[in-house]
Amino acid sequence: MSDVLPALGQVAILVTALALSTPLLGRHLARTYTSERHLLPERATYRLLRVDPDADQSWRTYALSVLGFSLVGLLLLHGLGRLQPHLPLSLGLDPLPADGAWNTAVSFVANTNWQWYSGEAAAGHLLQAAGLTVQNFVSAAVGMSVAAAFARGLARSRAGGRVGSFWTDLVRSLVRVLVPIAVLGATALAVGGVVQSWHGPRDVTTLTGGTQPVLGGPVASQEAIKELGTNGGGFFNANSAHPFENPTPVTNLLEIFLILLIPFAMAWAFGLIVKDRRQGGAVLAVMALLLGASTALLTWAEMAAPGTVPALAGGAMEGKEVRFGEAGSALFGAATTGTSTGAVNAMHDSFTAPGGGLTMFNMMLGEIAPGGVGSGLYGMLVLAVVAVFLAGLMVGRTPEYLGKKIGQREIVLVALYVLTTPVLVLVGTALALSVSPGVAGLQETGPHGLSEALYAVTSAANNNGSAFGGLTSGTPFWNTLLGTCMLLGRFVPIVLVLALAGRFAAAPRLPAGAGTLPTHRPLFVVLLSGVAVVVVGLTYVPVLVLGPIVESLS
Amino acid sequence: MKTLFSLYRQSLAGLRAMLVATLVLGVAYPLVVQGAAAVAAPWASQGSMITADGEHTTDPDEAVGSALIGQVVDDPDLFQPRPSAAGDGYDTLASAGSNLGPESPDLVELVTQRQAEVAAREGVDESEVPVDAVTASGSGLDPHVSVAYAALQAPRVARAHGLDVAAVEALVREHTDGRTLGVLGESRVNVLELNAAVLRAADGD
Numbered sequence: 001m002s003d004v005l006p007a008l009g010q011v012a013i014l015v016t017a018l019a020l021s022t023p024l025l026g027r028h029l030a031r032t033y034t035s036e037r038h039l040l041p042e043r044a045t046y047r048l049l050r051v052d053p054d055a056d057q058s059w060r061t062y063a064l065s066v067l068g069f070s071l072v073g074l075l076l077l078h079g080l081g082r083l084q085p086h087l088p089l090s091l092g093l094d095p096l097p098a099d100g101a102w103n104t105a106v107s108f109v110a111n112t113n114w115q116w117y118s119g120e121a122a123a124g125h126l127l128q129a130a131g132l133t134v135q136n137f138v139s140a141a142v143g144m145s146v147a148a149a150f151a152r153g154l155a156r157s158r159a160g161g162r163v164g165s166f167w168t169d170l171v172r173s174l175v176r177v178l179v180p181i182a183v184l185g186a187t188a189l190a191v192g193g194v195v196q197s198w199h200g201p202r203d204v205t206t207l208t209g210g211t212q213p214v215l216g217g218p219v220a221s222q223e224a225i226k227e228l229g230t231n232g233g234g235f236f237n238a239n240s241a242h243p244f245e246n247p248t249p250v251t252n253l254l255e256i257f258l259i260l261l262i263p264f265a266m267a268w269a270f271g272l273i274v275k276d277r278r279q280g281g282a283v284l285a286v287m288a289l290l291l292g293a294s295t296a297l298l299t300w301a302e303m304a305a306p307g308t309v310p311a312l313a314g315g316a317m318e319g320k321e322v323r324f325g326e327a328g329s330a331l332f333g334a335a336t337t338g339t340s341t342g343a344v345n346a347m348h349d350s351f352t353a354p355g356g357g358l359t360m361f362n363m364m365l366g367e368i369a370p371g372g373v374g375s376g377l378y379g380m381l382v383l384a385v386v387a388v389f390l391a392g393l394m395v396g397r398t399p400e401y402l403g404k405k406i407g408q409r410e411i412v413l414v415a416l417y418v419l420t421t422p423v424l425v426l427v428g429t430a431l432a433l434s435v436s437p438g439v440a441g442l443q444e445t446g447p448h449g450l451s452e453a454l455y456a457v458t459s460a461a462n463n464n465g466s467a468f469g470g471l472t473s474g475t476p477f478w479n480t481l482l483g484t485c486m487l488l489g490r491f492v493p494i495v496l497v498l499a500l501a502g503r504f505a506a507a508p509r510l511p512a513g514a515g516t517l518p519t520h521r522p523l524f525v526v527l528l529s530g531v532a533v534v535v536v537g538l539t540y541v542p543v544l545v546l547g548p549i550v551e552s553l554s
Numbered sequence: 555m556k557t558l559f560s561l562y563r564q565s566l567a568g569l570r571a572m573l574v575a576t577l578v579l580g581v582a583y584p585l586v587v588q589g590a591a592a593v594a595a596p597w598a599s600q601g602s603m604i605t606a607d608g609e610h611t612t613d614p615d616e617a618v619g620s621a622l623i624g625q626v627v628d629d630p631d632l633f634q635p636r637p638s639a640a641g642d643g644y645d646t647l648a649s650a651g652s653n654l655g656p657e658s659p660d661l662v663e664l665v666t667q668r669q670a671e672v673a674a675r676e677g678v679d680e681s682e683v684p685v686d687a688v689t690a691s692g693s694g695l696d697p698h699v700s701v702a703y704a705a706l707q708a709p710r711v712a713r714a715h716g717l718d719v720a721a722v723e724a725l726v727r728e729h730t731d732g733r734t735l736g737v738l739g740e741s742r743v744n745v746l747e748l749n750a751a752v753l754r755a756a757d758g759d
Contacts, residue, residue: 212646
């Protein structure tokens with residue numbers, strides 16, 4: 001259905017919008033995380049929280065604040081899920097089962113938004129608004145705060161391991177960035193046709209005399225932050241494929257824009273925070289390069305439509321909406337898996353084999369192109385340290401990044417960071433495929449069945465949250481496995497990144513010497529892109545061969 | 555011990571923060587958006603419902619459905635929507651795609667069967683059946699069909715309602731949305747609005 005020229009035009013509009021927004025929002029973000037002034041609503045919040053906004057925390061205290069805050073969020077959300085029938089606006093729905101409530105609480109606190117349940121059948125309006133929407137905001141703010149702390153660590157010199165105040169970063173991320181943009185975005189989405197009401201299902205008599213409930217709910221308010229915070233948990237089961245979440249090609253492009261808005265701007269802000277705009281530019285270039293390549297490949301795969309069913313039917317429209325077509329679905333798919341969003345406007349399980357494989361590869365990159373809000377930036381910066389270190393080994397350069405020496409302790413932290421997710425993905429998938437409760441969840445057999453399991457664990461461990469929906473994941477086994485992957489996949493890297501930030505903040509920032517590898521030149525952009533792809537390649541090629549690659553070749 | 559005590563103290567601040575966040579982000583924020591939507595989009599924010607006359611309404615008792623949501627067309631004389639994997643078809647309480655993969659034998663069988671059905675219904679060769687007529691959408695609630703699938707059905711609908719094919723084709727064009735700005739999305743035909751218009755035309759309105 002899609003044609004090449006309109007597909008390119010759609011991308012051109014998106015690129016133009018991002019080119020305009022990135023420097024503007026980037027500057028605003030940098031100011032948000034460096035300004036000494038507190039706004040009036042912020043000061044009021046600090047008083048309520050009883051925290052000192054000017055306290056400069058050590059990385060350890062910062063990490064404990066993140067963990068303490070997230071732990072409380074997890075318990076509260078678990079409680080809301082379990083107590084659902086006793087809450088107002090619950091639409092008469094049952095409580096979530098214990099394993100399901102735990103999975104959902106972890107999922108939203110970890111900015112993953114994996115959903116084992118179907119929104120319209122399991123979650124009432126209060127759970128959606130006061131539980132899930134709140135975590136959509138604050139889990140995004142946590143990611144942005146950690147990225148800000150890491151950038152500060154690199155910017156400071158001999159600061160005794162102090163990286164800023166988590167509470168200040170958290171409150172400012174919300175007050176100055178997420179809430180204002182979400183209000184604007186939600187209103188625009190509602191004008192575009194997204195539902196925003198407190199009605200439950202209301203029956204109408206259809207044109208041919210049948211009955212069909214028309215649903216309501218605070219959808220637009222959740223939709224905006226779902227995309228803006230790279231969360232991805234849909235109000236409805238069909239997520240952004242649902243016409244009430246994403247009614248037109250215009251809302252589709254707006255949602256894609258909201259997904260990519262903050263991750264790219266964070267890279268720009270990074271350059272400003274470390275007082276070297278070119279460094280931010282280099283990181284941004286790598287993100288744009290990788291996302292551009294994956295968008296092009298994914299769009300080609302869906303439009304060329306290889307495979308048995310697409311050849312028979314005359315195109316790859318299974319699981320896609322007519323209003324978006326192949327191109328609009330592929331663009332959304334690239335954006336949602338290149339960030340850690342996981343919203344979908346088409347069913348990835350029904351993508352062509354190379355298309356489905358690409359969405360998986362995007363997640364396996366560790367969600368750095370451009371990645372989740374905050375997590376994309378710190379993930380990319382960790383890889384930049386790897387790139388500098390590799391260059392040091394290859395051509396004898398001094399391993400240092402932005403004037404910070406990369407010593408043994410730093411590289412151990414980096415190695416642990418890089419290994420955490422692959423270990424979770426590969427061990428988790430192997431476990432799922434070797435026990436019967438794991439295999440029982442698969443819809444299909446053979447390579448596509450393996451892809452369903454691999455996609456699920458990859459999505460959880462990388463905090464993406466999208467799914468090959470054929471998997472029946474609402475069982476105690478899958479809820480527990482995926483919940484564990486989401487929890488460890490979010491908070492182990494965060495602690496490691498903060499530890500690294502602390503070490504950088506304690507170290508002096510050395511002036512660049514003759515042996516320093518410049519990290520703002522095109523050469524470094526190529527090197528960093530290469531490192532990102534090669535590290536993933538080496539880790540995941542064997543399992544990708546068994547799943548999507550075999551399927552593509554069959 | 556010191557770490558645990560520190561975690562406890564931070565969790566207390568976390569608890570206060572979560573309570574404030576729940577009130578501000580979980581209650582006030584949706585209400586603000588609600589207010590803005592009620593002013594800026596009083597019809598759409600309530601579900602974009604339409605009447606049999608094609609008028610906008612916010613009263614479910616007057617409506618025949620939402621312009622954004624596909625529905626089962628239980629009348630062989632009208633335009634048929636795409637196949638749906640939502641429940642037994644267009645079940646708004648169970649939005650879903652089939653999630654069948656590109657090599658799935660089940661999906662091969664379904665597509666083959668749908669091609670035969672549509673071809674027989676419209677009296678054309680199976681090779682002329684458009685892709686959206688034989689594939690289920692992602693939501694299972696797709697309100698649209700492609701321009702090609704609407705064109706394929708127009709002669710049958712015209713015959714059944716005693717209308718000129720040209721008149722029905724004009725109605726199809728009237729309910730076709732092109733690509734926004736010439737590039738966004740795909741051309742598409744809204745099935746509910748089109749069927750309502752066909753019924754009105756057949757009644758001689």
